[in-house]
Amino acid sequence: MIKEKINQAVDILKEEDIDVWLTFVRESSANNDPILDLILGTNCTWQSAFVISSKGDAIAIVGSLDETNIRETGGYEVMGYVESIKTPLIEQLERLSPKKIAINYSINDYMADGLSHGMFLNLEKILDGTRFVKTLVSAEGIISKLRGRKSPEEIRRIQGAIDLTEEIFEKVSGFMKPGMTESEVATFILNLVDEAGVETSWEREMCPNVFTGPDSAGAHAAPTDRKIEKGHVLNIDFGVRKDGYCSDLQRTWYFLRDGEDEAPNEVMGPFETIRDSIALAAEKIRPGMEGREVDAIARGYITGKGYPEFPHALGHQVGRMVHDGAGLLCPEWDRYGNLPYLKIEENQVYTIEPRISIPGYGVATMEEIIIVTPEGGKFLSHPQKEIFLI
């Protein structure tokens, strides 16, 4: 996977017209640059430079004791040093002769801000007296693209997390009964997470979120002792991190009242509207569109049916992080800054998660995951077609 991401990085450097991308770190287990997960997959101790060029070079200059470990990643031509990184680093830069060197700092994007200020000062000192000191630029554009464009191995891992989440949802369907509390349902799920030897996608106290009935918080709150009752709509928001990659899915259940053999129309209208708005957004999404355009498709479908619009973005990227940064399917609201206008790219992975509150019942919401292809969004999850009846 490291090799896949390095190859992607080379292509992105060409697109961004940057000759060299330099990741400069030390003691990365204590002071981590989040990009190392993608382009290295291990840690280094002494000052280390990972140099990727638009011509296809991938060079690691590392302390001699780290050489073996870094070589085993399979991604780099490895050069060990003993006394100082300065000479080999400048040699490599002179050979590559870059007009621009991108380094990992960013005012706005914390995922692209892995260079510490002390290491920035060390780098300035190393480059002092060379022409390179004037060529440093932010790598935020490179990093955002590299995180967004999922490689085949990354897609396989996200798929693994989704598959496990769906298996757990199926077991939950067989477990839940009226009279149980939200917390009991959450505990059942967390036991399955532990048995599978994985982590939850976000803090365990709030993953899963379980919301039953008309009086629940509906979102962003921990499970409570509220009891499931007949006539409740219940939804669960849940995901797992497996092999370093996250899922994030929501499903909706209805608890039949005595004498009912299906959910009432007041519930089915919102349920079907959400389901169909997700299908529509997935069908229409294309590389090159802006996030706000996809958000508007689902949002407009829902308000067109006479339902209120959902008070959040339609979807976010998933990957190593459950909210994987940049590129968002969101409306043009102030708080989203420039995000509604970012271009959607092929092989980005997004959630689609509209919601409708159903007065007297609860909240209907599904969250599916798609990957962007030139022909539209391809579902990685199995979209919920029918409301689950218990």
Next chain:
Amino acid sequence: MIKEKINQAVDILKEEDIDVWLTFVRESSANNDPILDLILGTNCTWQSAFVISSKGDAIAIVGSLDETNIRETGGYEVMGYVESIKTPLIEQLERLSPKKIAINYSINDYMADGLSHGMFLNLEKILDGTRFVKTLVSAEGIISKLRGRKSPEEIRRIQGAIDLTEEIFEKVSGFMKPGMTESEVATFILNLVDEAGVETSWEREMCPNVFTGPDSAGAHAAPTDRKIEKGHVLNIDFGVRKDGYCSDLQRTWYFLRDGEDEAPNEVMGPFETIRDSIALAAEKIRPGMEGREVDAIARGYITGKGYPEFPHALGHQVGRMVHDGAGLLCPEWDRYGNLPYLKIEENQVYTIEPRISIPGYGVATMEEIIIVTPEGGKFLSHPQKEIFLI
């Protein structure tokens, strides 16, 4: 514990003649400043400022959604903001009117280098046009002292990790037999680690290190399929991280040959020399000494008995990290830079770990843990007095 460390920080600020220490972070779960473990114990999302003053102020300026969480740490007067941190941060600085503001960057000490370069630029922008922009200095002196001086709760946690490690060593003594491999011994230990629900102090592949007989690597290598034989000296280097704090201990065993009921003199000489050199170093260590002086006491004792000196430092600090940074008991060798000359302080916690190779048998080595008091080193571990016979 957060409160204990904040109180220590106030005293250190007075000693260092710095008015204000500012920790400035965002999205700390992705982009962590290692000092947050000590002074916050949780994460924050938006730009957040933790301001500690030499007068005893401890103020957290955080995004409004983080207010509750940060208040629960019990350490800070919490101020929430919605739009921008700039106004409340400058207000607090004007109130405190510092001549020097220490921030978390360091050229040399990675544990004191948690401020990202992007966040440094954000801070410069926020302070632009104020007199504070010229008052920024490195907090490395504060952070080094704060990590080193263990609070009562930190000592309690280190003690917990040591106690568990000693329990596991006792079980290992009952388990090991000639014919077993180093790897089998390591697996036995790792199962006990998992049962206890803790982590190993360093990478699991190399923790425990198990070395048996005269042909083993002796240090810094993973366990192998080498079999324990009668007549082997075996040593194990191992520790656990429990409640966030580490232990790091070594013990030595001897496998009796047929007809032996004690270890031969060639083994007992080195064993007793190590044991006594540790006792001597612990007896002599005092606050205010330099690390090199303590190293020289044990090193001199060993060479005085005619044994070769050990090829490494006598001991390092332990805490949240197994090598907890700064202050080292080490010889004046180039590779240790200024570390041999740092002053030892009360309540620092050090390992003492000399070693002697015994040709034909293996390596004898013990590693104990002491806390520095005005009366000398007080053992937190139970020092190994007799070689363990199997």
